[in-house]
Amino acid sequence: MTHDQPLKIAIQKSGRLSDDSRQLLRECGISVQNGKHALIARAHNFPLEVLYLRDDDIPQYVADGTADVGIVGQNVVAEAACKVEELRPLGFGSCRLSLAVPKAVAYDGLTWFEGRKIATSYPRLLKRFLQAHDIDAEVHTISGSVEIAPNIGLADAIADLVSSGTTLFSNGLKEVEVIMYSEATLVANPYLSKGKQALLDKLLFRIDAVQRAARSKYVVLNAPNDRIEAISRILPGMKSPTVVPLAEAGWSALHSVINEDEFWEVIDELKAVGAQGILVVPIEKMIR
Numbered sequence: 436m437t438h439d440q441p442l443k444i445a446i447q448k449s450g451r452l453s454d455d456s457r458q459l460l461r462e463c464g465i466s467v468q469n470g471k472h473a474l475i476a477r478a479h480n481f482p483l484e485v486l487y488l489r490d491d492d493i494p495q496y497v498a499d500g501t502a503d504v505g506i507v508g509q510n511v512v513a514e515a516a517c518k519v520e521e522l523r524p525l526g527f528g529s530c531r532l533s534l535a536v537p538k539a540v541a542y543d544g545l546t547w548f549e550g551r552k553i554a555t556s557y558p559r560l561l562k563r564f565l566q567a568h569d570i571d572a573e574v575h576t577i578s579g580s581v582e583i584a585p586n587i588g589l590a591d592a593i594a595d596l597v598s599s600g601t602t603l604f605s606n607g608l609k610e611v612e613v614i615m616y617s618e619a620t621l622v623a624n625p626y627l628s629k630g631k632q633a634l635l636d637k638l639l640f641r642i643d644a645v646q647r648a649a650r651s652k653y654v655v656l657n658a659p660n661d662r663i664e665a666i667s668r669i670l671p672g673m674k675s676p677t678v679v680p681l682a683e684a685g686w687s688a689l690h691s692v693i694n695e696d697e698f699w700e701v702i703d704e705l706k707a708v709g710a711q712g713i714l715v716v717p718i719e720k721m722i723r
């Protein structure tokens with residue numbers, strides 16, 4: 436099958452999501468130039484064109500079809516309220532949109548914001564939150580460096596993204612309420628052509644394989660043959676484990692896949708029933 440039109444993906448040019456977005460494409464086996472200078476780059480080995488944009492512009496570009504898909508924070512998508520489809524949370528770029536006040540404030544609950552002035556780049560989400568909690572406050576929209584607003588007397592408080600908390604801390608602010616939790620997400624134009632949809636499906640297949648792999652570990656261990664059954668019962672692997680006889684009579688090696696989250700619990704149990712030489716190996720891709 437040939438595709439004349441490459442799939443166009445918009446990612447953040449520079450900022451919190453840009454490195455991880457590039458890495459995701461790389462892990463999907465797609466190699467592109469880094470976009471330090473060019474705003475558009477064509478992948479060498481996949482019909483994909485990468486547009487490097489400001490994150491706040493990405494929902495609009497995807498909605499109007501300038502880009503077919505995009506990688507952007509859920510917070511930006513929610514604020515933009517454009518017509519895009521959210522396909523997958525991507526597991527990186529975790530942050531929250533929070534209300535923060537000067538450290539010295541004796542904060543005693545949401546009513547503190549009553550009649551106050553709040554600076555933010557997320558007016559829509561903030562207003563919705565205030566309305567839902569029946570708080571009457573003044574929302575002051577600014578597009579950057581929101582965190583300095585209280586210090587220069589522009590506002591009493593801010594609503595901004597918090598990731599590590601460094602920005603708040605170094606500006607003498609403290610987080611007091613979470614408005615929304617967010618992570619990077621893959622968004623798509625809802626009206627893709629058949630050809631583009633086929634390319635997107637291919638990309639999604641790769642993303643899913645990469646994400647599944649990130650959540651799993653490959654386990655190799657040795658055990659006496661009479662323990663294999665007990666060990667197999669502990670390993671909640673994909674299907675039944677692979678058992679390979681070792682050179683030493685009466686022993687086997689067992690291979691399986693375990694979920695990252697269950698890892699430590701499972702390892703202790705395995706040791707208890709006689710597993711030895713346990714190796715835990717990262718998985719690069721996992722295809723179903």
Ligand code: PRP
Nearest residue numbers: 450451595596597598599600601602603
């Ligand atoms: C957010 C926010 C803060 C910073 C918080 O900006 O505006 O500046 O991240 O991160 P920290 O808690 O780790 O210090 P973002 O990366 O979204 O950039 P943008 O506002 O320029 O899009």
Ligand code: ZN
Nearest residue numbers: 450489490491
């Ligand atoms: Zn931004």
